[in-house]
Amino acid sequence: MLFLYSLKVGVTLGASPATRAFESVAAALVGFAAGWAWAYAVKNRRLLRDDIPDEEAHGMSDRILAEPIAATVTIPFAFIGPWLWEAAWLTYPLIAKLLKRRRTNKK
Numbered sequence: 400m401l402f403l404y405s406l407k408v409g410v411t412l413g414a415s416p417a418t419r420a421f422e423s424v425a426a427a428l429v430g431f432a433a434g435w436a437w438a439y440a441v442k443n444r445r446l447l448r449d450d451i452p453d454e455e456a457h458g459m460s461d462r463i464l465a466e467p468i469a470a471t472v473t474i475p476f477a478f479i480g481p482w483l484w485e486a487a488w489l490t491y492p493l494i495a496k497l498l499k500r501r502r503t504n505k506k
Contacts, residue, residue, distance in 0.1 A: 419477035430467025
């Protein structure tokens with residue numbers, strides 16, 4: 400709901416550095432909360448079905464965390480310029496790849 404509210408604020412008030420930063424902060428908070436919830440589910444396989452392999456469960460953690468990290472990266476760019484804020488979202492694929500590589504290097 401927080402993220403949807405941030406989008407409504409952006410539409411209502413128009414695109415400004417503050418509304419874009421609010422969208423990034425909301426996306427980061429929602430994403431980190433989702434990451435925490437997934438970590439709780441995976442720990443000791445508390446909420447996972449038995450047929451889900453550990454590799455897949457931990458791979459999902461990487462995909463979940465990539466978005467809030469990218470959202471955090473975009474926050475300062477909201478104040479620099481609107482096109483830079485939008486371009487900063489392109490860090491998402493790079494962050495996802497780095498997280499995946501980190502997981503494969505731990506093996």
